[in-house]
Amino acid sequence: MPRGSKEKYTDKQKRKAEHIEDSYKEKGVSEDEAEARAWATVNKQSGGGERKGGSGQKKSSTAKTQDRQQSARRAVATKHGVPRSKSASLEEQTKAQLLEKARAKNIPGRSTMRKQELIEALQR
Incomplete structure (x- = not known):
């Protein structure tokens, strides 16, 4: 039997685990093993229980563009042998x-x- 509460999983994750568990049972795997494998599969695919979307980083499109340009400039400088910072x-x-x-x-x-x-x- 898998450990822990399944309260934080979304309905979609719960349905997926149930479907996977049924599939394992049809293959002759014991009920406890099938349940454990099903939740392990759901955890591997989705990273566990319900999560809030995004990385938490909020940047404007102009800030993202500027960061990309700076990164490209640093990459070119590194390619030409210039140290990352002048004070290296x-x-x-x-x-x-x-x-x-x-x-x-x-x-x-x-x-x-x-x-x-x-x-x-x-x-x-």
Whole structure:
């Protein structure tokens, strides 16, 4: 027998679970197992009990358009190697990124340096 109250499920979800349960019973599955499988299927398909629609985010169409444009600009900048923000500090970068910068500046001994050593060498 499935656990929990089914009060928060919509009528449509309840009908769907009943239909699925009947289908399992016709296949010879025990009543308890059929009910458990039916509710598991409904939960997987709809995410559980009754839910309010939407993500809760309310944006105007102009705000959405502006966000899309900014996102596209950031994507192009990233593609061309520009860091996400101009203030992206060396500490926020990965060691591989730091090694690449050190290679571009031809810093000697870079391959054996630790991350902090790379940061210090790049700051010089």
